[in-house]
Structures are given as C-alpha cells and as structure tokens.
Amino acid sequence: MALELWWGSGSPYSWRALLALEYKQLPYVSHLVQFGKQEHKSPEMLQMNPRGRVPVLRDGDYVCFESMAILYYLERKYPEVPLLGRTPEEAGTIVRVISEYEAYVEEHVKKVMYSILFQAADGGHSDDAMRAMHLLATEARTINERLSTSSWVVGEAFSAADVVIFPGIQMLLRALERREAGDLRGRLLPLDTKYPAIAAWIKRIEALPGYERTYPPHWRELRDT
Ligand SMILES: N[C@@H](CCC(=O)N[C@@H](CS)C(=O)NCC(=O)O)C(=O)O
Incomplete structure (x- = not known):
C-alpha cells in the first residue's frame, strides 16, 4: 500500500x-x-x-x-537513500546538529516571526524580539561557517540536518521580507552578502529533484504572480 x-x-x-x-x-x-x-x-x-x-x-x-x-x-x-548518515559517527553528528537547532535556534525563529506577523504593525519590535534576532544572527554565523567548508549542513551529503533546518530558515527569511520586519531585517538580509554560504546552500536545495513539489503552494501563488 x-x-x-x-x-x-x-x-x-x-x-x-x-x-x-x-x-x-x-x-x-x-x-x-x-x-x-x-x-x-x-x-x-x-x-x-x-x-x-x-x-x-x-x-x-x-x-x-x-x-x-x-x-x-x-x-x-527505507534506508536505501540515507538521511541519517552512513556511519554511526555521521548519524551522531546529524542528530546533534538537529538537537542544537531545536534547542537553541527554533524558539528564536518563532519569537521573531511572531513579532513580525502579530505584534509590529509599524516595524517596531520589543527588546525580546530584538534579542532573539541577535541570537539568530549568531547562530546563522555558525551555520554559515559550517556551509563554508561543506556542501551540506553536515558533510558532503544532504541529510536530515538540512531537512530540519531549511524550512525554518525559509519561513524566517520570508517573514523578514515583510514591511513589518522593520529593524529586524538588517541582521540577516541581504543574505547573499551577509551569509553567502547559506544563500548558496538554499540554491542547492532548491535545485534538488522534487523540490518544487515540497514548496508551499500558497507561497507559490504569490511568488509566480
Ligand atoms: N512537533 C510537531 C509540530 C507539528 C505542528 O505544530 N504542526 C502545525 C503546523 S506547522 C499544525 O498542525 N498546527 C495546527 C494546530 O496547532 O492546530 C512536529 O514536529 O510535527
């Protein structure tokens, strides 16, 4: 079935x-x-x-x-095309990077997005949201460094670490493009110049076979108009 x-x-x-x-x-x-x-x-x-x-x-x-x-x-x-590495060491690193993302990054992504989407009609943000953005910029530097020395977040194969982190980053970037992002925007954008390795990684993921089928349809409607 x-x-x-x-x-x-x-x-x-x-x-x-x-x-x-x-x-x-x-x-x-x-x-x-x-x-x-x-x-x-x-x-x-x-x-x-x-x-x-x-x-x-x-x-x-x-x-x-x-x-x-x-x-x-x-x-x-379905282990034939692995997402959790080919060796115990790779699996350990992939799960570690995912755990780090979930423990130290995700809550800040949520906080910043909440502030942009629900709180800041005029682009002004609370100290709390600004602090979350500052912490995100620091974490983005770490991810950018990882991606400066390897093609994917962990090593030379696409893995569950990319799968977990990519959607969060895409959501954040999309929110930061809104007018309401105001002062928060400049910490991360323009991505190409501030975090070039992350920008290149996004392009690599977008080029993966089947990627278009994963892209949020309601985003596509706006993107293609
Ligand atoms: N920890 C869950 C989170 C799932 C989740 O929160 N999904 C949201 C969409 S992003 C949802 O279904 N929300 C509907 C609701 O809470 O009513 C997972 O990793 O799958």
Missing part, C-alpha cells in the same frame, strides 16, 4: 516530511490539508493524530506523526 502524507501549506514541520519523501524518492499520496477549513481537526485526522497537527504519515496500517518521528521512521523503513 502506498505511503500517504497529510500536510499543510507553509508548515515547516510538514515541509520536513515532504523533503524527506522526495529526497528518498518514495512515491506517496499527498493530502494537502486546508488549515482555514480546520481539516486538520477532522475526525479522520484526530483519529490518526489526537493533537490535530500535521504532518501525519500513513504507511499501510502504521500511522506516524511528529516530523522527527516521521524522518526516523522513513530512515529505518
């Missing part, structure tokens, strides 16, 4: 699952869930994920939710 993925447009966690499926070249049935219609809270969805969140993966009788669990499941079940 085919793999099935329920996902939402613009959900960074969904994007992880999509990137993993595409990179592993696994055929899947795609169910784009409309948040606006609360489809993620339908009885069918809640039966699969009582938290009513996406992504949700179904593989035959097995249902998996939580993006990291989906990545891990896909890796164990």
Whole structure:
C-alpha cells in the first residue's frame, strides 16, 4: 500500500516530511490539508493524530506523526537513500546538529516571526524580539561557517540536518521580507552578502529533484504572480 502524507501549506514541520519523501524518492499520496477549513481537526485526522497537527504519515496500517518521528521512521523503513548518515559517527553528528537547532535556534525563529506577523504593525519590535534576532544572527554565523567548508549542513551529503533546518530558515527569511520586519531585517538580509554560504546552500536545495513539489503552494501563488 502506498505511503500517504497529510500536510499543510507553509508548515515547516510538514515541509520536513515532504523533503524527506522526495529526497528518498518514495512515491506517496499527498493530502494537502486546508488549515482555514480546520481539516486538520477532522475526525479522520484526530483519529490518526489526537493533537490535530500535521504532518501525519500513513504507511499501510502504521500511522506516524511528529516530523522527527516521521524522518526516523522513513530512515529505518527505507534506508536505501540515507538521511541519517552512513556511519554511526555521521548519524551522531546529524542528530546533534538537529538537537542544537531545536534547542537553541527554533524558539528564536518563532519569537521573531511572531513579532513580525502579530505584534509590529509599524516595524517596531520589543527588546525580546530584538534579542532573539541577535541570537539568530549568531547562530546563522555558525551555520554559515559550517556551509563554508561543506556542501551540506553536515558533510558532503544532504541529510536530515538540512531537512530540519531549511524550512525554518525559509519561513524566517520570508517573514523578514515583510514591511513589518522593520529593524529586524538588517541582521540577516541581504543574505547573499551577509551569509553567502547559506544563500548558496538554499540554491542547492532548491535545485534538488522534487523540490518544487515540497514548496508551499500558497507561497507559490504569490511568488509566480
Ligand atoms: N512537533 C510537531 C509540530 C507539528 C505542528 O505544530 N504542526 C502545525 C503546523 S506547522 C499544525 O498542525 N498546527 C495546527 C494546530 O496547532 O492546530 C512536529 O514536529 O510535527
């Protein structure tokens, strides 16, 4: 039976699952869930994920939710194109970099995005949001350094570290382009000059086969008009 993925447009966690499926070249049935219609809270969805969140993966009788669990499941079940390295050492480094991102970066991404999207009509931001942006700039330097010496976040193969970090960075960059980003913008943009290795890495990911299928459809509508 085919793999099935329920996902939402613009959900960074969904994007992880999509990137993993595409990179592993696994055929899947795609169910784009409309948040606006609360489809993620339908009885069918809640039966699969009582938290009513996406992504949700179904593989035959097995249902998996939580993006990291989906990545891990896909890796164990379909190891032919690896995302968690080829050696124990590579796996350890990939999971370490992911853990660092989740522990020290993600909360700042959320804080900055929240400030841009919901708080700062006039481009003014709280000290808290400015501090989060400052910390993000520091973390971006570290990622930029990693990418200055290797093609991917960990070494010379695309991995789960890229899958996890890329959607978060894309969400952040998109938010920073809004007028409401105001003073926050200059810490990261223009990316090409401030963080050239990250900018080049984004282009490499965008060139991966299947990437376009992972791109949030409602972003595409705006991008292509
Ligand atoms: N920790 C979860 C987070 C999933 C999540 O928060 N998904 C959001 C979309 S980005 C969602 O479904 N939100 C709907 C809601 O909370 O009602 C994962 O990694 O999959």
